[in-house]
Amino acid sequence: MRVGIEGVGTSHFGRQPGVDLVDLAFAAVDEAFRAAGGPRSVDAVWVGTVFGPAGVAQRVLRAMGLTGMPVLTVENACASGTTAFAEACEAVRSGRYGRVLALGIERMGDGAITPEPTDPEGRSGLALPALYAMAAARWLHEGRVTPEQLAAVSVKNHAHALHNPRAQYAGRYTVEEVQASRMIADPLTLLQCCPTSDGAAAAIVGPAAPGQVTVRSVALRSGAPWNHRSPHVWGHDVVRDTAVAAFAAAGVGPEDVDVAEVHDAFTIGEIVTTEALGLAGPGEGGKAAAAGRTALGGEQPVNPSGGLLSRGHPLGATGLAQLAEIVWQLRGEAGARQVDGARIGLVETMGGGVSVLDGNACVVAVLEAP
């Protein structure tokens, strides 16, 4: 069964201390139902969240009158929302359910992610900013990227977000301004790190119908723990393997992708990911960003929404917000950030556990315009 996307929606993304998860979820689901048309009911719901308290899925769904259908909550680190989407698609593909809601929700609250007490890497300082900083340092050392190319990703994504009214941050920065912002984890400065965000995003999927964006493929993989003898930095291999599977199932290649939303939790992440996906050749990811190839108006725009860096990164919601952006792009509904004539879109989310070296997860989806 070919899967179609009936509708997508998101809340505003940002620090929203006075806004309950219920309200964030309502904004996302309401928009998705309005876009979908038809009854405000589904046959099953998958909810992605990382830090949502036990039972939160049923609570937010009750508040919008969605009760009595199977509800499954999934956690897969930063890829939780995309995992909910992948499971929803699989349920439709296999004929298990007809119309399914995938919902991602997260309140990150005030703080960064604190390693929990049994996490040895976290206790030794290997939190996510440090891990991405190590990846950046290694690629700088190898001459595979330059400091200016790293900063160019931030410049690009903050500029994209100027056209996205739901983004948490946006701005016109120069490479020098990005580099001069406060150091977080050398060489990654503040403007090269995603912010702490609250948000929700949703998609309603079902058997494909005319006029819909359709799902050519969704691949979900987990990676082995990071092998420090690997020639690649953390995350590269699982993204590459997942993308190979997704492209094979979709019958298209990286060269066919017109627009992509990828996991740019830190600037180096977008560069590693574009190379791992095959959107850029080895050592070409940074050059592509600096040359404007991945900017709006470039050959193959990446993160037109502003990405995690600028739209914000409420973990469980991120994957479905990426999906929403690609659906809008493929429907020609992306307004001032529209990629003209986009026919094939790609969503990629990569998540490590809180103890990132234990293994990680990746979801890659390939979507096609109506």
Next chain:
Amino acid sequence: MRVGIEGVGTSHFGRQPGVDLVDLAFAAVDEAFRAAGGPRSVDAVWVGTVFGPAGVAQRVLRAMGLTGMPVLTVENACASGTTAFAEACEAVRSGRYGRVLALGIERMGDGAITPEPTDPEGRSGLALPALYAMAAARWLHEGRVTPEQLAAVSVKNHAHALHNPRAQYAGRYTVEEVQASRMIADPLTLLQCCPTSDGAAAAIVGPAAPGQVTVRSVALRSGAPWNHRSPHVWGHDVVRDTAVAAFAAAGVGPEDVDVAEVHDAFTIGEIVTTEALGLAGPGEGGKAAAAGRTALGGEQPVNPSGGLLSRGHPLGATGLAQLAEIVWQLRGEAGARQVDGARIGLVETMGGGVSVLDGNACVVAVLEAP
């Protein structure tokens, strides 16, 4: 594709403050692989946990060398372990994966479940013991059960657990002793409430092969919020509806069940559940327990393992421990608690959110002996 159970395993259940989740999970998965034979690898893993920290699934799997396959963590309150099992079965049934591990893990630590701050029912005192006490009070008021029948469930399950070396508590109690134990939530005394437990349980499933216990059906449902105008107490309707679906898909009825493991978090729970499942008629559940009909040696033994009341209730692990018991029973490997000639077994788990009135989930599985 018919689903077979290649092997099951559990850790010891109980308060185990010095034992890490990794060690609990290892005990369960190691036993399941030994029982299954063949390679110590699977194509995908579903992990059920309620309070496990983000990333815990990858961490416990890494420790036992299970890396690089898709890993999905699911939360569905007390039904989380059975939800992991249901998803694993669905993945095999639909041909998505070949051999799948379902793993349930939980450390409840020192305390009871504390309502989180946004949970209005929890803040007003409607925690689970109170909710079950309300159900018991209503059925007592209606004359549908007696105090002695409630206590008889505890007597039976604690006696069953005398034959289960992995159970947290066991003992020969009288009805009077159960009634005289400390009051927790009137009319439910201490011995009528499940304890706080740490534990893990696992099952390996794949396409059915000769000599295996097979899955005749698995149904997963969620309930609507509890309607106080309903003629039934909380939980009854979702269990009934899930059981109807499971029996229809299995092609058998309640009268065909030789042995069952059901959700007896509190004594009233087992009585409501046996009636909702159709194992006992309306108003007959308490009588069945008091008359020994659901005891080992009776017509239709329920909770031969000791149930949640005596084996213990580490939320995410419980459903897979119930499953393990039924698999052992159907293989004739249950030792002193063996139900002679058991051919059809049933597993039922019901979970409310932390805010129980938001809705709840139920999984019912019908299994068949080799």
